[in-house]
Amino acid sequence: xxxxxxxxxxxxxxxxxxxxxxxxxxxxxxxxxxxxxxxxxxxxxxxxxxxxxxxxxxxxxxxxxxxxxxxxxxxxxxxxxxxxxxxxxxxxxxxxxxxxxxxxxxxxxxxxxxxxxxxx
Amino acid sequence: xxxxxxxxxxxxxxxxxxxxxxxxxxxxxxxxxxxxxxxxxxxxxxxxxxxxxxxxxxxxxxxxxxxxxxxxxxxxxxxxxxxxxxxxxxxxxxxxxxxxxxxxxxxxx
Numbered sequence: 001x002x003x004x005x006x007x008x009x010x011x012x013x014x015x016x017x018x019x020x021x022x023x024x025x026x027x028x029x030x031x032x033x034x035x036x037x038x039x040x041x042x043x044x045x046x047x048x049x050x051x052x053x054x055x056x057x058x059x060x061x062x063x064x065x066x067x068x069x070x071x072x073x074x075x076x077x078x079x080x081x082x083x084x085x086x087x088x089x090x091x092x093x094x095x096x097x098x099x100x101x102x103x104x105x106x107x108x109x110x111x112x113x114x115x116x117x118x119x120x
Numbered sequence: 121x122x123x124x125x126x127x128x129x130x131x132x133x134x135x136x137x138x139x140x141x142x143x144x145x146x147x148x149x150x151x152x153x154x155x156x157x158x159x160x161x162x163x164x165x166x167x168x169x170x171x172x173x174x175x176x177x178x179x180x181x182x183x184x185x186x187x188x189x190x191x192x193x194x195x196x197x198x199x200x201x202x203x204x205x206x207x208x209x210x211x212x213x214x215x216x217x218x219x220x221x222x223x224x225x226x227x228x229x
Contacts, residue, residue: 047218106153
């Protein structure tokens, strides 16, 4: 059974940094593209960024609000996806979900999410 | 950037049919995907590529897409269908690459 488990969330001050991890199991992690999607408290879903599979080039793309501040990487040997967040702002507060990404289409499978709170 | 428009809420009695629209400019030319999110839980894919259902999703969930509106239809609604429903498309030609609608809260009366 496919499973994605996020960790690394917590409370951080504005301007600070945080790294989220997502450990995958139940499928061959190296194959799918992967994305991060976030949800501010009481709000809707917002795509954050994605990373291609290594076989497809491993390139990353980001939504405008996080471009230049966030980075995504993957360790296929450890079946782990990462989201490195820098220069955090209060508006980055929310639950961050790790998802599989059907290569420029949809997000078939989601983790349970990890909460990031940016506050002084 | 591309915008998807959803009504904030839809209400339906048990056993009836719920229709949840998602509006977007020429959305019929794109593939539309739908997610169900219950309180405190992660989203779950319920329809993809306009009308396909992932494994394990009941046949009561169906989708259509034409012109400027895509629609998620839930037949024989049950209390357990009460949730937020989001539509989503891949844009590709502009930022952001993926766009979600604002979500529709389905209330089962």
